[in-house]
Amino acid sequence: FIAQLDYLQENYRVVGWPDVAAHLGGKASLPDRACLLTFDDGLRDAYTHIYPLLCRRGLSGLFFPMARTPEQGLAGVQTLQLIANKFSDPVEFESMLFAKLSAGERDQFMTDIAREKAEYPPDRFGENKLRSLRRVINTYMFRELEPVLEEICRERIGEPKELGRAFYLGDGDIREMVAGGMHFGGHGITHYRMTRLTPDELHKELAASREFLAPYTSGPLALSYPYGDHNDAVMAAVRTAGFVAAFADKGEGLADSVYALPRVDTIHVPPK
Incomplete structure (x- = not known):
């Protein structure tokens, strides 16, 4: 990360x-080769590792925490990450998961595995069973499988609520970061794909983000879509909720909308 910051400062501005928000609102211009640093999920390493590095360099970042406190425990996406890291063999993970599903849920899971392979054909890295399992859990069966993941987490790693206390930014962390020149935006509550939510669920996710951010910023507010997942209906809801911009997760260059701003993932930032 330090080498990547060196690269960005040497090659970009x-x-x-606030600079980007003013530009998007037509109130100011950005310098050539402008670069905004963004960080998703609100994990505590944003405070312990990223924030000190940015401060030492006189840089500012835009952070997108989920609208949840550490006491609420782990979100499903982080529970899954911990479990996936625990199991070196994805077949073992799949077997343990299947053992906790009903017959109907197992049938649905196999249907969704086939669906995932059709929607996400093997890429240049080839097939990856763990990646397929994670996509099915995060995309198709997130509601059904979150309690199962919590159960596996308790058995193999620890109590999700206890783990959450060490995993996420706390109120004091965020306040210190704001005082140090960092900025914050919305990322929903659950990290569910927003295109998979009902209109009422989407409204609650966006409203909760605004409420969560209110003690730390008066705006203008940006949103980061979980997994970069969005469509026209989601973008319209984000605009109606009062966010002035929203970030996806892939691509570079010009955006078609301020509610679909592309970003470059760190895996594509030199040195790789």
Whole structure:
């Protein structure tokens, strides 16, 4: 990460969220080769590792925490990450998962595995069973499988609520980061794909983000879509909720909408 910051500062002009917001609103121009640093999920390493590095360099970042406190425990996406890291063999993970599903849920899971292979054909890295399992869990069966993941987490790793206390930014962390020149935006509550939510669920996710951010910023507010997942209906809801911009997760160059701003993943930022 330090080498990547070196690269970005040598080749780009790192700007802050207020600069980008003013540009998007037509109130100011950005310098050539402008670059905004963004960080998703609100994990505590944003405070312990990223924030000190940015401060030492006089840089600002835009952070997108989920609208949840550490006391609420792990979100499903982080529970899955911990479990996936625990199991070196994805077949063992799949077997343990299947053992906790009903017959109907197992049938649905196999249907969704086939669906995942059709929607996400093997890429240049080839097939990856663990990646397929994670996609099915995060995309198709997130509601049904979250309690199962919590149960596996308790058995193999620890109590999700206890783990959450060490995993996420706390109120004091965020306040210190804001005082140090960092900025914050919305990321929903659950990290569910927003295109898979009902209109009422989507409204609650967006409203909760605004409520969560209110003690730390008066705006303008940006949103980061979980997994970069969005469509026209989601973008319209984000706009109606009062966010002035939203970030996807892939691509570069010009965006078609301020509610579909592309980002470059760190895996594509030199040195790789």
